[in-house]
Amino acid sequence: MAGTDSSSTHVLLLSYPSQGHINPLLQLGKRLAAHRGVRCTLAVTRFVLGQSGQPSPGAVHVAAYSDGCDSGGYSEAGNEQEFLARLESAGSASLDELLRAESAQGRPVHAVVYDSFLLWAPRVARRHGASCAAFFTQACAVNVAYSHARAGRVELPVAAGKALPELPGLPSELEPADFPTFLTEPDGGSHAYLDLLLQQCQGFEVADHILVNSFYELETKYMASRWGAKTVGPSVPSAYLDNRLPDDVSYGFHLLAPMREESKAWLDERPARSVVYVSFGSLATPSSAQMVEVAEGLCSSGKDFLWVVRASETPKIPGGFADKARGRGRAVTWCPQLEVLAHPAVGSFVTHCGWNSTMEALGIGVPMIAMPQWSDQPTNAKYIEDV
16 A cells, blocks of 8 residues: 555445455446545455455555455355354454554545445444445345335235335336345345345435445436435446546456456457357356256357356356357356457347446447346346336
8 A cells, every 4th residue: 555645535445245346346446546636445355355366456555354254255154144244243343443554554534435235334434533425236226126125115025916016216117026036035035135135225324425336327316316326337447438547447356267368369250249248247156957058049049159157157067068069159267248248249248137247238338138147137137128
């Protein structure tokens, strides 16, 4: 970190330890740090920092805090409830230490922008005189759905055959199957995360400011009128949007190693708009049956394709796939998605509809084929189709 800078406004960006949560928060930091007199520090967990290789966050400084699982991350805790308990306990203590250390070095933090999952962050930040902004990584419609569920306006689980009441901020065309899976499955599929997703709505009342990873023209204005929320997206590197930050060509923080050279070389040999790009993101785990169907569909499509299959998912690829795909298809364990979507050879994107992937495709202008898996993805898919 740089030395003392008492004249600047210091913003600490506190991330939840997941690639899809880190990326948009880091991009917000880059935008803020481009303003004179603003210093930004991204705080990630020690385990995440150890997994990230050599981050290149641009003008944003990087610091570490503890989630209580410094050696093994989530797997060290063993289950959701234990992980979230450790995250709150160790996270609160280590955030307090980090804020003290920054102040002692002449860099007091004036504002903490915290991932909305980190419900404990405001009380720690305010002990150090910092203002707080809750950063919601998902679409406004998803956040509004959770707020209605928390307020008891919809009966859980949301299921087909149940009449839905009028829900301000959500279109009447939204069917039960279009709601986030945490609201449609019994116990949300995970009681601990269902509770977290509902309780994150505390941020609407507790935080000094509400920031949403979306853009104004895309969303309804309900969150702005109800809670004064501000959209600060699309949170993707500037080179793929407005070029205000010409050196901002990638997220700069990778928990999985992208096969950049292999992907680019393969795409360079294909005609314009001829390739189907397929990726289900960094967390989704399609079933073996789904993977077989995807493989068969791609091989039978008659189209060239680039398929991202994380190393943990490769055992689900059916036997004989390599022979069927030879000459037309390529599977890689990870790739630089923005570069791939922007490549002239890519003509369509088969996506799990994670919000970051959705924003990237919208920003670059690549048509999407929706294959939602879980969480907010069914809602995102509905908006991709109809909005």
